[in-house]
Amino acid sequence: MFYREAGNFKTSYRDDGQTFPIKLDRMGYYVILGVAAMVVPFVINDYWASAVLLPFLIYAIAAIGLNILTGYAGQVSLGTGGFMAVGAYSVYKLMTAFPDLSILIHVLLAGGITAMVGIAFGLPSLRIKGFYLAVATLAAQFFLVWLFNKVPWFYNYSASGQITAPERTVLGWAVTGPAASPAAKYLVCLAFVIFAAWVARNLTRGMIGRKWMAIRDMDIAAEIIGVNPLTAKLSAFGVSSFFVGIAGALLFAVYLGAAEVGEAFGINKSFLVLFMVIIGGLGSIFGSFAGAAFLVLLPVFLKNVLVGVLGWPTDLAAHIELMIVGALIIFFLIVEPHGLARLWQLVKEKLRLWPFPH
Amino acid sequence: MTDIESNPLTGQPAPAEGYVTADGRQIGGVLMDLRNITLRFGGVEAIKNISFDVREGEIRAIIGPNGAGKSSMLNVISGFYVPQEGEVWFKGYKRGPMRPYEVARLGIARTFQNIALFDGMTVLDNIMTGRLNKTKSGFLSQALWWGAAEREEIANREQVERIIDFLEIQNIRKTPVGRLPYGLKKRVELARALAAEPQILLLDEPMAGMNVEEKEDMSRFVLDVNDEFGTTIVLIEHDMGVVMDLSDRVVVMDYGRKIGDGSPDEVRNNQEVIDAYLGVAHD
Secondary structure, eight states, X not given: OOSOOTTOOOOSHHHHTSSOOSHHHHHHHHHHHHIIIIIHHXXXXXXXXXXXXXXXXXXXXXXXXXXXXXXXXXXXOSOHHHHHHHHXXXXXXXXXXXXXXXXXXXXXXXXXXXXXXXXXXXXXXXXXXXXXXXXXXXXXXXXXXXXXXXXXXXXXXXXXXXXXXXXXXXXXXXXXXXXXXXXHHHHHHHXXXXXXXXXHHHHHHSHHHHHHHHHHXXXXXXXXXXXXXXXXXXXXXXXXXXXXXXXXXXXXXXXXXXXXXXXXXXXXXXXHHHHHHHHHOXXXXXXXXXXXXXXHHHHHHHHIIIIIISOXXXXXXXXXXXXXXXXXXXXXXXXXXXXXXXXXXXHHHHHHXXXXXX | OTTSOOOTTSOOOOOTTOEXXXXXXXXXXXXXXXXXXXXXXXXXEEEEXXXXXXXXXXXXXEEOSTTSSHHHHHHHHTXXXXXXXXXXXXXXXXXXXXXXXXXXXXXXXXXXXXXXXXXXXXXXXXXXXXXXXXXOOOHHHHHHTOTHHHHHHXXXXXXXXXXXXXXXXXXXXXXXXXXXXXXXXXXXXXXXHHHTOOSEEEEESTTTTOOHHHHHHHHXXXXXXXXXXXXXEEEEOSOHHHHHHHOXXXXXXXXXXXXXXXXXXXXXXXXXXXXXXIOOOOO
């Protein structure tokens, strides 16, 4: 009743192929975009930006990236943290080497560099599949972290071994460095999220996405109808790493401000993003957002409830919080192995008919 | 096609300019010519020195008992196996060793004995994937959904809808393939192969495991495809009634050897074929 498609007639294949074929969905999407771009920046404060919105947006980009590789093309990767580190160190080197260039271009270039690194580490996927490939990408994770630790050139020979983002502006507003306002940081991340989601959606609904999914579902059949496994797999690694690199660049430059590679981009990051993709829903752009929201918001929410409402000591709350998050992950995976995206789809199907059972 | 000499190895004195079938269809010249194909797996010879040709517009059947090497033959044609000896000639050119996706680009499509659809995708997406080789738009155009990408998508969709109408699967267009019953999956797989607009369609047991009605439907579709699109069809099938009704010429294989080649009637009356495959008559 609330959610209806009656009266939505599609008279062209173009209408039928659009991202939100149902008018109500489309309007909802524009409302969310409008609020996110024009209302949130005026009400945002430091706490909301740093605890909730920035990590959500940045991890959403990383999750979209990994979802393209794992969800759409079926290649499991445990190297996400390492690829994020490539993005972070690329953007750092670019920012310090070309201070006059816009930070937005730096971030995109960092994505491009990560894409090339991703393609190089994707080469084993042509020979090995599944768990074995996951182990091969694990090698990428450890090698990249080791590399950024050992070669001082990457952190400009700084004494601490850390990289620190210098201040950079977009249209006169500082977006990196200590002087950046929450609203400016938020808007930059939002712009990249919209860009990433839009490009990912375009790629996955068209012929490139079908190639990826064909390789995922049955690689022999894919090859027989003309998919070149080499280009299909490597393009998935490239596009995926491009987004993951952008996420790493933003995480370092805009969100953290300073980073040490083992701490910020360790194996934990790889697992975190992989969990986001699995819980959100493999093979769904919406699922990437849902998964990122779940794993970013849930700990914050629990912390507020346990410490703020129930008045527990912080150290106890921190441990309980971990246990609850873990239990909820297991719970969700049992209830709906296809993730939050499928759950949302089921809710929509029920709402179409509500209050009638059939 | 006229520059191809008729193959002396097939033992079939078929005229170079084709022939007219019993039901009055004109069959053209040689489209694909397999010469002295030998395929070994270690010490096992799956295919022993087999030669036959496929002519433009005909329905060519390959029959034989289990393990005769029929599917291996299709796999040689579609590029999964590279034969140790022999040559594959296609449209007058000798084909070098090719990967399956390169064969697909030549205009050879196939279906599988055990269905090989993309279970996570809808029927429509599965069939759209068949249009892969007809898509020219670049990466950037697709990423930005600008210009060529969208135009091609719509053109592909129109073509795919024609095939959906043709195979009468309009009502399951948006259903994920994993949810479909067996008979419909076979039909979707045929649709996906047809979407590539192939010159040669290889069907590996298209009617296996079907009931009588589904077999009738599938036979009708095979004939219609041949008739309306002029597609040359090579099919493997165990149902003798279907094979004899559908095909123009039949190759009979047994233990990797070719033991018969000719029209259904000739094959039916060939003593070696009767002994090996149809069973020796006990008086």
